[in-house]
Amino acid sequence: MALYTRVKESIAVITLKNPPVNALSTAVRRGIVESLSQALQDEQVKAVVFCGENNTFCGGADIKEFSGSMSGPPLVPMIHSIEASEKLIVAAIEGVALGGGLELALGCHYRVADTNARLGLPEVTLGLLPAAGGTQRLPRLIGITAALELITTGRHISAKEALKLGIVDQVIEGNAVLAAMALALSVIGQPLNARRLSLQAPAWVPDVDYVCEAALARVKQRSRGAMAPVACVQAVRAAAMLPYSKGMEKERQLMDMLFRSSQARAMQYAFFAQRSAGKWSLPNGAQWNNTKARNVERVGVIGLGTMGQGIAVSLVKAGISVVAIEVDTKQLELGKKAVTAMLQRYAQRQGVSSPLHLLKFTLSFHQLRDVDLVIEAVFEDMNLKKRVFSELCKVLKENTIICTNTSGLNVDELAAVTDRQHLVVGMHFFAPAHVMRLLEVVYGSGSSPEAVAIAMALGKRMQKVCVAVGNCSGFVGNRMLKHYMDQSVYLLEEGATPEQVDQALEEFGFAMGIFKVADLSGLDVGWRVRKASGLISPDIDPVKPSRWRFGRRYCPLPDMLCQQGRLGQKTGHGWYLYNSPGSKEAKCDPEILKFLEDYRLKYGIIPRRISSQEVIERCVFSLANEGLRILEEGITAGPEDIDIIYLFGYGWPRYRGGPMFYAAQVGLSVVLEKLEHYHHLQPDVPSLEPSQLLRKLVAEGSPPIQQWKSHIKNLHSQL
Ligand SMILES: CCCCCCCC(=O)CC(=O)SCCNC(=O)CCNC(=O)[C@H](O)C(C)(C)COP(=O)(O)OP(=O)(O)OC[C@H]1O[C@@H](n2cnc3c(N)ncnc32)[C@H](O)[C@@H]1OP(=O)(O)O
Numbered sequence: 001m002a003l004y005t006r007v008k009e010s011i012a013v014i015t016l017k018n019p020p021v022n023a024l025s026t027a028v029r030r031g032i033v034e035s036l037s038q039a040l041q042d043e044q045v046k047a048v049v050f051c052g053e054n055n056t057f058c059g060g061a062d063i064k065e066f067s068g069s070m071s072g073p074p075l076v077p078m079i080h081s082i083e084a085s086e087k088l089i090v091a092a093i094e095g096v097a098l099g100g101g102l103e104l105a106l107g108c109h110y111r112v113a114d115t116n117a118r119l120g121l122p123e124v125t126l127g128l129l130p131a132a133g134g135t136q137r138l139p140r141l142i143g144i145t146a147a148l149e150l151i152t153t154g155r156h157i158s159a160k161e162a163l164k165l166g167i168v169d170q171v172i173e174g175n176a177v178l179a180a181m182a183l184a185l186s187v188i189g190q191p192l193n194a195r196r197l198s199l200q201a202p203a204w205v206p207d208v209d210y211v212c213e214a215a216l217a218r219v220k221q222r223s224r225g226a227m228a229p230v231a232c233v234q235a236v237r238a239a240a241m242l243p244y245s246k247g248m249e250k251e252r253q254l255m256d257m258l259f260r261s262s263q264a265r266a267m268q269y270a271f272f273a274q275r276s277a278g279k280w281s282l283p284n285g286a287q288w289n290n291t292k293a294r295n296v297e298r299v300g301v302i303g304l305g306t307m308g309q310g311i312a313v314s315l316v317k318a319g320i321s322v323v324a325i326e327v328d329t330k331q332l333e334l335g336k337k338a339v340t341a342m343l344q345r346y347a348q349r350q351g352v353s354s355p356l357h358l359l360k361f362t363l364s365f366h367q368l369r370d371v372d373l374v375i376e377a378v379f380e381d382m383n384l385k386k387r388v389f390s391e392l393c394k395v396l397k398e399n400t401i402i403c404t405n406t407s408g409l410n411v412d413e414l415a416a417v418t419d420r421q422h423l424v425v426g427m428h429f430f431a432p433a434h435v436m437r438l439l440e441v442v443y444g445s446g447s448s449p450e451a452v453a454i455a456m457a458l459g460k461r462m463q464k465v466c467v468a469v470g471n472c473s474g475f476v477g478n479r480m481l482k483h484y485m486d487q488s489v490y491l492l493e494e495g496a497t498p499e500q501v502d503q504a505l506e507e508f509g510f511a512m513g514i515f516k517v518a519d520l521s522g523l524d525v526g527w528r529v530r531k532a533s534g535l536i537s538p539d540i541d542p543v544k545p546s547r548w549r550f551g552r553r554y555c556p557l558p559d560m561l562c563q564q565g566r567l568g569q570k571t572g573h574g575w576y577l578y579n580s581p582g583s584k585e586a587k588c589d590p591e592i593l594k595f596l597e598d599y600r601l602k603y604g605i606i607p608r609r610i611s612s613q614e615v616i617e618r619c620v621f622s623l624a625n626e627g628l629r630i631l632e633e634g635i636t637a638g639p640e641d642i643d644i645i646y647l648f649g650y651g652w653p654r655y656r657g658g659p660m661f662y663a664a665q666v667g668l669s670v671v672l673e674k675l676e677h678y679h680h681l682q683p684d685v686p687s688l689e690p691s692q693l694l695r696k697l698v699a700e701g702s703p704p705i706q707q708w709k710s711h712i713k714n715l716h717s718q719l
């Protein structure tokens with residue numbers, strides 16, 4: 001709803017009221033229309049101030065309403081009537097003015113923001129565009145180039161930047177509502193036409209087509225296959241080229257197209273999935289709102305290699321003191337240099353003072369005696385990690401939490417060597433840890449809810465998107481990835497090339513194809529894991545290695561590449577060829593094509609043409625099938641958690657929601673049928689066998705993804 005209040009003699013205040021973010025629900029829009037009409041009819045009122053309850057202006061349209069039948073006063077005419085009002089209207093922006101919230105403010109004649117306010121048009125992140133006049137008014141206010149940047153990225157900006165761009169007229173420290181009233185009183189009576197954005201022409205740009213083409217190229221590169229950023233450019237172009245009313249018509253047409261799209265549904269699902277992942281729960285009933293997290297101020301990081309460096313940087317950026325430990329002086333110096341350089345660059349970019357005083361580098365575990373939590377990031381070696389954990393217990397306070405950044409080792413086995421199994425959890429960061437947003441918080445069988453709560457809270461403070469997951473080999477992300485990678489190499493055996501597989505995956509929307517990712521990470525990473533797991537052993541024929549291991553299909557191609565020293569980008573060749581070691585531009589390598597041909601000849605495999613559709617079905621449905629097994633086993637609380645892991649950790653295209661959402665969208669019965677088909681053709685690949693949960697969901701009529709949790713609960717109660 002919206003509250004109408006008369007203050008002073010001549011000012012009315014309309015307060016949006018819909019906690020927590022005063023989203024423009026049907027009731028709020030109705031309240032605005034009624035309150036505005038009241039203000040316009042009241043002869044005493046000369047000016048109106050719009051504000052939001054609880055120091056939050058407005059978080060935009062109510063996204064929850066998008067999936068239902070939208071009723072009540074529409075936004076576009078509502079904002080037009082605000083702009084057309086003969087009485088002066090000022091927006092008092094506190095907290096956020098996002099999406100429809102900013103569009104409402106753009107309809108007002110003046111805008112005042114408090115210093116902490118954040119503004120933006122983030123609709124593109126929901127698969128939409130700002131369709132309440134945002135694409136037409138903003139370019140008229142700040143010019144085409146700046147509007148294109150804000151609308152296509154959906155970036156939130158500070159009040160200071162908004163002032164610089166000309167989006168707000170004043171930024172004040174203190175009460176924005178009082179400041180808006182003061183501004184209103186100072187300008188009452190002045191003509192309003194110059195303040196009505198729809199009446200203005202956008203600032204002239206020498207070559208609109210060039211600017212828009214450049215923006216289009218940028219968005220296509222940044223978010224391959226996404227419709228919304230392209231539509232945003234088209235709408236802003238219309239603002240530059242067409243009269244306002246025609247531009248609005250174009251905005252509406254583009255929004256109609258986006259609003260009904262599967263991409264918009266996927267991105268809105270992702271918005272709520274991200275919030276639901278934060279509301280973690282454990283199988284024992286402990287959850288985010290019934291478990292207290294102790295505060296963490298000092299953290300120890302053990303191992304300053306690739307991961308430890310990024311973790312230390314993220315901690316310091318969050319204002320947390322770090323004691324960083326290495327094994328010898330050389331490694332310590334290397335780590336120190338890298339961490340210091342990253343933090344200095346960060347401080348320079350942000351214009352903040354260097355936070356290096358929060359760091360201590362040492363070789364001594366004794367320096368850890370005061371820390372509240374430790375994150376271990378030494379080599380992926382169970383025995384080494386066990387030794388480190390035992391050492392830690394000798395020096396740490398009795399309530400210090402011990403976390404491991406292992407990518408998939410058994411957290412329970414590690415916890416068992418400590419004197420505090422209840423305080424041991426996994427904190428699985430993704431590389432590079434200071435950039436990647438995902439954090440899997442892994443609870444073992446003995447982890448206490450408090451330890452999970454502390455790790456989740458710490459991750460959130462480090463600006464990570466945290467997902468609580470159970471303890472299993474590879475946890476959630478890497479466990480699923482294994483099956484996706486297996487299928488991709490089987491496809492090579494059968495006739496595909498790395499480029500062909502990568503192209504199909506990139507056209508699907510992945511940021512990078514699987515073989516490019518493997519070259520980037522280094523092929524030796526997986527090689528070491530396979531050796532440690534016994535898949536590679538000295539008795540395997542080095543000339544014609546077996547294509548079956550442990551009774552299952554196995555593809556030795558990646559091992560053979562490693563034996564040739566082709567480890568990826570770092571050696572200048574892997575699945576692709578690079579100009580030099582470390583260079584990034586992947587080129588097709590004729591040697592690899594020849595190597596694949598020879599391989600097929602050696603094993604008597606007749607190559608066949610493989611369609612992009614088959615690539616996607618085999619790679620992506622394998623992922624989804626393993627995700628369903630994970631749900632079946634209760635490793636995550638719901639499908640949303642898995643999707644968030646893939647969106648934030650594995651470059652899954654946001655406009656496809658995540659592997660579980662994608663499976664639901666394609667249709668579970670289609671996924672089941674395809675998996676049965678491929679499993680029939682590859683009976684020695686057990687991961688292709690449709691999961692029990694998939695069969696159950698299909699048998700129960702393929703319920704929408706939001707209802708899967710209750711079906712999983714039933715499955716558990718039947719087991
Ligand atoms: C043909 C049809 C024509 C239609 C025309 C429509 C034209 C339009 O222009 C469409 C739009 O406005 S689309 C909406 C644009 N606004 C946004 O994207 C802002 C989304 N919210 C945020 O970024 C953060 O929540 C925010 C920064 C605001 C706050 O972050 P926090 O971290 O403090 O809090 P969260 O945990 O994110 O959120 C708290 C609770 O609020 C819910 N929520 C947030 N924004 C919402 C919104 N806009 N609508 C509905 N619910 C919303 C959020 O889900 C969470 O709920 P709970 O998890 O239940 O607590």
Ligand SMILES: NC(=O)C1=CN([C@@H]2O[C@H](COP(=O)(O)OP(=O)(O)OC[C@H]3O[C@@H](n4cnc5c(N)ncnc54)[C@H](O)[C@@H]3O)[C@@H](O)[C@H]2O)C=CC1
Binds near residue numbers: 306384
């Ligand atoms: N690199 C990656 O992409 C990811 C790695 N991880 C996991 O993170 C952990 C670390 O991996 P990376 O950083 O890649 O390894 P790394 O090899 O880059 O660094 C490991 C560091 O630990 C140090 N170290 C070894 N023993 C030590 C000891 N006793 N005390 C102090 N420091 C010691 C080494 O000197 C080295 O600097 C592993 O468990 C790995 O599986 C997790 C996610 C991603």
